[in-house]
Amino acid sequence: MPKYVYNFTEGNKDLKDLLGGKGANLAEMTNLGLPVPPGFTITTEACRAYLRDGREPDGLQDEISQHLADLERAMGRRLGDPADPLLVSVRSGAKFSMPGMMETVLNIGLNDESVHGLAKQAGGNERFAWDSYRRLIQMFGKTVLGIDGDLFEHAIDEVKRAKGTTSDLDLDADDMRALVDTFKGIVREQTGKDFPADPREQMNLAIRAVFESWNAPRAVLYRRQERIPADLGTAVNVCAMVFGNCGMDSGTGVAFTRDPSTGQQGVYGDYLQNAQGEDVVAGIRNTMPLQELERIDKRSYDELLRIMEILENHYKDLCDIEFTIERGKLWMLQTRVGKRTPAAAFRIATQLVDQGLIDMNEAVTRVTGDQLAQLMFPRFDASGHTPIAKGMNASPGAAVGKAVFSSERAQELAAAGEDVILVRRETNPDDLGGMIAARGILTSRGGKTSHAAVVARGMGKTCVCGAEQLDVDLENRRFTAPGGVVVNEGDVISIDGSTGAVYLGEVPVVPSAVVEYFEGKGDTSDELVAAVDRILRHADSVRRLAVRANADTPEDAARARRFGAQGIGLCRTEHMFLGERRKLVEDLILASTDEERQAALDALEPLQRRDFIGILEAMDGLPVTIRLIDPPLHEFLPDLTELSVKVALAGEQASEKDRRLLEAVKRLHEQNPMLGLRGVRLGLVIPGLFAMQVRAIAEAAAERKRQGGDPRPEIMIPLVGAVQELEIVREEAERILREVGVDALIGTMIEVPRAALTAGQIAEAAEFFSFGTNDLTQMTWGFSRDDVEASFFSRYLDLGVFGVSPFETLDREGPGRLMRIAVDEGRKTRPDLKLGICGEHGGDPDSVHFCHEIGLDYVSCSPFRVPIARLEAGRAACAAAGSDTR
Template sequence: MGNAGEKYVYDFSEGHKGLKELLGGKGANLAEMTRMGLPVPAGFTVTTRACQAYLATGDNPAGLAEEIDSHLAALESAMGRRLGDASDPLLVSVRSGAAFSMPGMMETVLNVGLNDESVAGLAAQAGGNERFAWDSYRRLIQMFGKTVCDVPGEEFSNALEEAKTARGATDDLHLDAADLQALVDRFKRIFAKNTGHDFPQDPKEQLRLAMEAVFRSWNAERAVLYRRQERIPADLGTAVNVVAMVFGNLGPDSGTGVAFTRDPASGAQGIYGDYLQNAQGEDVVAGIRNTIPLDELRTLDRRSYDELLTIMAKLEGHYRDLCDIEFTIERGKLWMLQTRVGKRTAGAAFRIAAQLVGEGMISLDEALRRVSGAQLAQLMFPRFDLAADPVALTKGIGASPGAAVGKVVFSAPRAVELAAAGEQVILVRRETNPEDLAGMIAAQGILTARGGKTSHAAVVARGMGRTCVCGADQLEIAADRFTVAGRTVNEGDVISIDGTTGCVYLDAVPVRPSEVVQYFEGTLSSAEAEVPLVDAVHKIMSHADATRDLAVRTNADTADDAARARRFGAEGIGLCRTEHMFLGDRRELVERLILAATPGERSDALAALLPLQRADFVDLFRAMDGLPVTVRLIDPPLHEFLPSLEELAVNVAVARERGEDHAEDAELLDAVRRMHEQNPMLGLRGVRLGLVIPGLFAMQVRAITEAAVQLAGEGLDPHPEIMVPLVGAVQELEMVRQECEQIVAEVVADSGVNVLIGTMIEVPRAALTAGQIAEAADFFSFGTNDLTQMGWGFSRDDVEGAFFWRYLELGIFGISPFESIDREGVGRLIRIAAEEGRAVRPELKLGVCGEHGGDPESVHFFHEVGLDYVSCSPFRVPVARLEAGRAAITGEDSDSR
């Protein structure tokens, strides 16, 4: 909080745009425009530190009242009017202003200073315009009541509608002075009924209460939600701007408007905005009357229009960016009420950044700062053409963006079957689990009745770039149909799902392909490649690649995924999950291997798996010729490859009851019971599985090296890297490495193939003993998914639906630690492991292959820690490339949020 003697109030002439954290964005920019000599009404700003003190104690900090009185006196002197003067009153607006733009999230009160006496003085001030004065008074009571005293806004709105109905008016402009005076009386009665006291007549009390209401609005539910969504820190607080009122509702020669120096939707250059005659600012925002396009102001008030265009050009040149401007015209006099770097769509962000580079206004580094990986991801998602007016079925949580169309299927095998026949399918499940993976891969999209943005379906779908809608809990799912809102959708019926909005539609909705994805795929024609958006993406991506220090690899288990990731710019594979290669018809072989009772049975299963694995790696290494491929040895929770204990027990019990032969099932049940685990994620998996089941890792290592040697013999250049999972002690890695090295030496011989052997750091103990483990490792790859799970003590599959929503609501999480790296906890483990590993082995290669490798904020952290590469799903590769470039130039400040 503020120290004794701290300055809490700044006149507009004292600040500048660099003081956003102290004065808020609005106050800093009002000060900047004042310094530029633009027509800004006089005023002052109460700092964010005053807000922080108020929120901490429930009271204004010592000295604030005296500072406000002093600045208010200066404002009265500058304007030649006094607050509350019955004959010639000064009125002020009280507006919020956070450091980061939060449009519409907090509060504003206009016309502060009016009361029963000064309303007549305001009318005289306006040349006897009583209608204007009573209109201004009713607006004050309405805004003050709703904002400051929590009077239900609909009561005021209903009273206004009744007044218009009584007059036979379509809008409030047709209410005369008598109507508005009567409305003021009614508004005051509404205020008194809801608050238990009369509307305050003391202008200074109005000012104090309005200012405190703005402070409190920082913690309003909508503001908290917005900050969480935009990842804005919760402790910044808001500034309060007290500004002399200028009036756009004085008649047809007055008005208010919003202008943009470029189109915030497309980025195109031109004149964009809206204007509303005889209105105050909230009329534009509330949409109570139709605005006119800004260029029509030219015919209404050419002098103000020309001055506005001159100011717009000056502001854009000064801020070197798209500017969002609010203005008022009072009887032909133009006033600037606000400017800020304007929010824009993802496409506009890229286009504007590239335009400004071309105009010489910013550098390529600055252009790179002004776009984000999240925006690039938006440009890559296909979109539905809603002009087709589709039939909406329901809405869930948009968990993985995109637009997917297909026939409904209710099981993974059916999805695989239809996809193999060339059909597009949507897999519909109550919730997904690892056994559904093959169906999820085959499907165009996934729809679940349960789960949220960190559920299994969501996480896997995002990793694969699949469209996913989760948590559509209105769905009643049966074996071959689902019902929602009285409508039944059968297996084979076509639906469309929008992973951005969460909407689910009946039948096929036309889809517009993303031209940006086509650019990355290399399928655009030369003419298409020259469209402004694609050209902008190309210029900025090229600069990101030239700038970044982090390499970007991909997580890929198939040759098709590897090839696509390579087209997207991947520089190798950072994670090949071999357990995904054992699903489907191979699952039985792994089951036989795990449950083998004799060495002979085990050898037979391994011999059957070896050629299958070798073929897998041949395809993978061929797709990534010349680039490193990190292969993780098998790491499944054991239960995923064993028969269901419950089903076996039921089968044996039923057979026994019927007197049927059940000896084979009973023997299998005994074996599964011996292997059964209460917590499979912390059981026999990873390196433990390889040490307990002889020959398993050896088979995989032989398949990897034989595949590499085969391709080297064909003249290709394979770079295999063998990764040992779930190591917690160096002794585990040493034992596996010794076995690996023997096989590699035997197979590789003089082929020239070089095989690296390293480990995945995913157990907290491994991170804390990284110096020891580095003695036996050529590389570390951080498995941040399990490291987060074990570091927090969360079962990822269980906690999201159970309580994550509450943790987010309480502010314990700003964002799920499975979505963005927990810098203070899990991030510290990574930093320790990186530093201690490199202290022992300076040439140690460091990467990350968890889902965080494609998260923009996490990429910045990995750059800071000094990793060599990040690895992510193929779809996220361009995002990671862009963010790695941005991370390399983040030493300088940027206003681009």
């Protein structure tokens, strides 16, 4: 029978899969000799068994009883003993941090009898005991019994109103005792049952609630957002309670070993006197800076700083720490590698290298392409703009949008294409959907460790929190800023997550310092730019994958080169047929004789040649893969319905050209263009089309050579499904290349499943493969992206059919499997076969790792994603060499 329960003394930080992050780190701190309250962890295996079978696994209750008895012996108290009660917390703890998404219940073991024993323990502090009891009923009612939490909040507000106060601290023991009675009445009214008085029943129900919270809607949504696997389950941590709400010599706080917003070393965090931990992260009461603790309790402050140094040196990273002080005694309740902003991630990684704690390979794995992408977002140019308020710079970025005051409204407007800023007094886990939908988050309460700040940093979402100057009126959907400035729902505001400033109206943006650096204008004396430069240089030095760009114009090609591209992996020639040139394509389609067709081709050729000259010049000395025309010709013609209406309305007055165009549109119209007359099929059906393009490429290369350049064109034949198609086009292309006197590789785009399955044959005629993973995904799944993304993808994500859209990240088991086959069989036929990817997946971090894994030579992506792909290719190499990717 598997072991389902571990004491904190039995685990370590490497057992996160089994004990979850919280349990593994509690065990690690216990092993380090730090002051951790005793407790035990119920494993993720137990959770998975419970969720799979709908009941606790056999033997679990016996193990819990054994470990509870050990805990009672260690503490010298029994759970819920009326005279001298042991109280425990029951807290979730998945492998990956999911702040606030699952359940926690504190003060388990309290009832009408043991509350008096708790008051006695606290030296007769009746207020503390009854406050702890009302907290238990409130948390238990909401998280375990599923009661609307607002019912409890409204009851507290009523008591405060009657007392003439807005602070919980002004409520005395009698007020708390009355709240307990009120809360028990709410439980009875909402559930039809009394609040459970038996301490063991409380604990068992709380454990099951934590298991079940793994599949709560907000947890599912958060996992999807953060791409956390759905089958991990959560551990449950049962820990002896220590109390921060015993009086003003007690309190609770959250500390960071470095600033999670900037990465700067120092003392960062929040502290609340006479409070329990949930008060800090909920943002209900505004906290004081952690430095104030030195004045309040210097002994505990000094010990905390000592422990913070121990933990950072031990974990070799920024640590996020939760602690409680109980009547002057410091207790450590949690530590984890802390979430940090992208800027902080890059700075901290290089700082730790300079401190000798990690090497550069590890530094590369400590940052991500997604974080680098966020650093490339624009920033505000606030000159001439005066903020209406200022809060804490919780998560950087420049966000502009309409102010909205509920999660539901944020999601509604965002779905309609509107940019929104979610404004709340404080956020809670139920606001997650709105937080994801919003461009930014603004709260009037809470510090840098509040729910809003922690979740926003994790998502890379702009956040300003604790803007106390704002009077947020949720009922009337507005807030009032100093000076009487009123912002109603729908008004546009701008929030600066780097400074904490809040502006009325839209503030203009300018390029980020990181983008200016990539453009060659940046100043590497800037600490952040220097960190990005240093990490990218190392990533470039270790990566095996080359990084090219998808670029169709000389301007895009030049930018891609500035951003570090090592060539072009996809130049789409059909983009050169748009605009004014569309008429020439119409002439080609309408041609009824060989002479008319050739005249249209002759008119297009010099235009294409000129484009190719510019692109080859921008990428001089680097490979440029040029894809011959791929989409069906009807895409260059007017819409069938619109043209039909136009001709019908004109009647006999319709022009001959419009009539011929309508006939051509009807002839070329396809029910599913993705599977019709396109790609290599066009080249075989329309004589001279591909020959014109090849000649334009060859003559452009010849012209560049005459100019002293070093052109390296590669000709890519799209949509090949049979080697015979490629052989026919290749023969004609080679003839033209010989005539012009230019060399060029000839290869194909693997985007049809049959091409992947017959790659060994196709490699006989191809010198390179480039995987067109957008079409390969569509054809493997059997759906058209344009038709299905809006219709059922959200439902498939909800049902778990997709963990993430297969158009965002490569589906390794479907198209990825076909790619593996093509790589293996292609290289068996032609060992020097060059392999790359040019679909949009080429810039997706997870897909880049997959491309490294299967042995591709390069990835290709849009110019702005080139730095991201460079970094991820380096991370893939470091991970393969054995570094721990976090």
